[in-house]
Amino acid sequence: MSNVKIPFMDLSAQYAAIEPEITSVMAEVIAANAYIRGPFVEQFEEDFAAYSHTNHCIGVANGTDALFLALKAMGIGPDHEVLVPAMTFVATSEAVTMAGATPVFVDIDPVTFTLDPDAMAKKISPRTKAVIPVHLYGHPADMKSIRKLADHYNLKIIQDGAQAHGATIGDTPIATFGDCTCFSFYPGKNLGAYGDAGGVVTNDETLAQQIRMLANHGRKSKYDHEFEGVNSRMDGLQGGVLSVKLKYLDTWTDLRRTWAGMYDNALKDLDGVATPTMSNGIGHAYHLYVILAEDRDALREYLADRGIATGVHYPIALPFLEAYTRMGHGHEDFPNAFTVQNHALSLPIFPELGEERTLLVARAVTDFYASRSGNA
Numbered sequence: 001m002s003n004v005k006i007p008f009m010d011l012s013a014q015y016a017a018i019e020p021e022i023t024s025v026m027a028e029v030i031a032a033n034a035y036i037r038g039p040f041v042e043q044f045e046e047d048f049a050a051y052s053h054t055n056h057c058i059g060v061a062n063g064t065d066a067l068f069l070a071l072k073a074m075g076i077g078p079d080h081e082v083l084v085p086a087m088t089f090v091a092t093s094e095a096v097t098m099a100g101a102t103p104v105f106v107d108i109d110p111v112t113f114t115l116d117p118d119a120m121a122k123k124i125s126p127r128t129k130a131v132i133p134v135h136l137y138g139h140p141a142d143m144k145s146i147r148k149l150a151d152h153y154n155l156k157i158i159q160d161g162a163q164a165h166g167a168t169i170g171d172t173p174i175a176t177f178g179d180c181t182c183f184s185f186y187p188g189k190n191l192g193a194y195g196d197a198g199g200v201v202t203n204d205e206t207l208a209q210q211i212r213m214l215a216n217h218g219r220k221s222k223y224d225h226e227f228e229g230v231n232s233r234m235d236g237l238q239g240g241v242l243s244v245k246l247k248y249l250d251t252w253t254d255l256r257r258t259w260a261g262m263y264d265n266a267l268k269d270l271d272g273v274a275t276p277t278m279s280n281g282i283g284h285a286y287h288l289y290v291i292l293a294e295d296r297d298a299l300r301e302y303l304a305d306r307g308i309a310t311g312v313h314y315p316i317a318l319p320f321l322e323a324y325t326r327m328g329h330g331h332e333d334f335p336n337a338f339t340v341q342n343h344a345l346s347l348p349i350f351p352e353l354g355e356e357r358t359l360l361v362a363r364a365v366t367d368f369y370a371s372r373s374g375n376a
Contacts, residue, residue, distance in 0.1 A: 006348050006357050008309040009188055013352040014252075018244060022194075025240035034236035037216075041239035045199070047246055052175035054201040056208035059234030060215050063162045063184025066198040067095035067132070069232060070158045070180050073210040076101050076129050083123055083131040083155075085115040085141075086317045086337035091184075092132055092160050093318050104128070105319045105329070110336045111277045113137060113290070113344075117145035124149070130156040135164035135174055137313070137346075138190070138256075138285030139278065143169060143177040158182060165191040166253035168283030175201045180211075185242055190256070190287050191249050193238040255351040256286040259358045263289055263347060266362035272369045288313055289349040291365075295372075296345050302368045308361055311346035 015022065029040050041059045049057035060066050076082060077100035084093045086105045093103035107119040113136050120131065131150060133141035141159075150157050157178035161167070165183065167174050175181040180202035185193040202208050213219060218229030260276070267275050274292040278284050290313065293299050300310050317337035319329035331338040347361055 004357075004360060005307040006309065006353075006361060008311055008346070008348050009350045010352055011187060011192070014350075017352075018248065021244045022241060025244055026237055029236045029240045032236075036235055037233050038236045038239075040236045040243065041234045044234075044239040044243045044246070047243055048199060049201055051173070051246060051249070052181070052201045053173050054175050054181075055203045056205065057199055057201045058208060058212045058215060059239060060198045060200065060211075061232040061234065062196040063182060063186065063198040064091040064095055064098075065215070065230075065232040066182035066184070066200045067092065067158065067160065068098045069211045069214050069230075070182055070200055070207075071095060071099035071101065071130065072214055073207055074130065074156050074158075074179070076156070079127060080129040081125060081127040082158075083115075083120055083128060084318070085132075085134050085136070086319050086334040087113055087314065087340055088134040088136055088160065088318065089162070089314065090318060090321065090323065091162070092134055093324075096132070101129070102127075103318075103324075105324075105327075105334065107334045108136075108336050108340065109142070110339065112139050112142070112279060113340055114139060114141035115146065116336070117142055117149060120146065121149055124153050124155070128153065128155060130158055132158045132160050133178070134160040134162075135167055135285075137276070137290050138164050138167055138287040139276070140164060140167050140169050140174050140177075140282055140284075142279070143174070147177065162186075162189065163287035164285045165189060165287075166249050166283075167285035170281050171283075176203070179204060180207060185238065190252065190285055191242065191245055194241050195235075195238055197234050197238040197242065199234070252351040253285055255353075256349055257284065259349055259353050259355075260284070260286045260289050262355065262358045263291075263349075263362055266359065267291065267365060270366055270369060271373075273365065286349055288346045290344050290346050292340065292343040293345045293365075294343070296343050299365065299368050300345055303361070303364055306364050308364055309348060312344060313346050314344075315341055317341045 159178040162184035185197035
């Protein structure tokens, strides 16, 4: 396997497959001078709202802004707390702080790696105003249990779907299970732009209008500013690119699920590895295929030596980051997140990966553990 080079993802291969459509739509945007919002963004908003089974989509500058704008539009700010899972990218908690509120970390379920509803119940206080379930790695959170708690305590649900484009609960897209759902269209996402972009989808018309105005300087028309907002607008080139890619998202998701199934079959009985577990009725989007591996760092080095790129998502859980030392958390406060940060390894998974390379990666993982046991 010394000559094999398997990237963690391959955006060039994706581009090569759709290059004529991408070139065409970008030329159309430039010819129309539709650089900031405009008809190409509006078309994507319409298409993605329909895809998400929602009535509204607001295209914004990036996924972090999507979360921030949703919080602000809901009136969440100083003296408020927002529940955030301990294992996710910092943007989720960062947006809470940007809005002036306080993130309160909640441990994750040890199997799905998403927010644990039982742990959530223990963190709710009179100051708690919202919860941000993250559909981590593409596996939807337990929205039925989270919804029950949110309804009981009158909490807003702002879903973080940055890793879950195309994920479903039953046959229903995840976006229907919260007050709104925020997406990142960062280039490496399952539905990725060619630069930064984000979006919020919702069925709440009032909320949609508030987010749209907040993202555009608080204005109704060009010089009619009802309040101070921010500048967070999707550009036309990204809207055009995303409209092209959206047509292929379901096909790409099916391919991710195929390669994930091959990994599952090849690694399910391997001592030292725990493969992802998918809850009943869940449609995993497999933005990442994450195993829990004994001696994770040694395995990662072994794979790198054989030309196989991997990732660690995430090596430091949020409560343990230097940015949050002010909260005084210890590893014992979030035992499941602590376990995952030390054992999680993301294997290559992208639509163009293919059967041969998927099986080569699985074989290399198997060989690593066989060599350690002396059975190579």
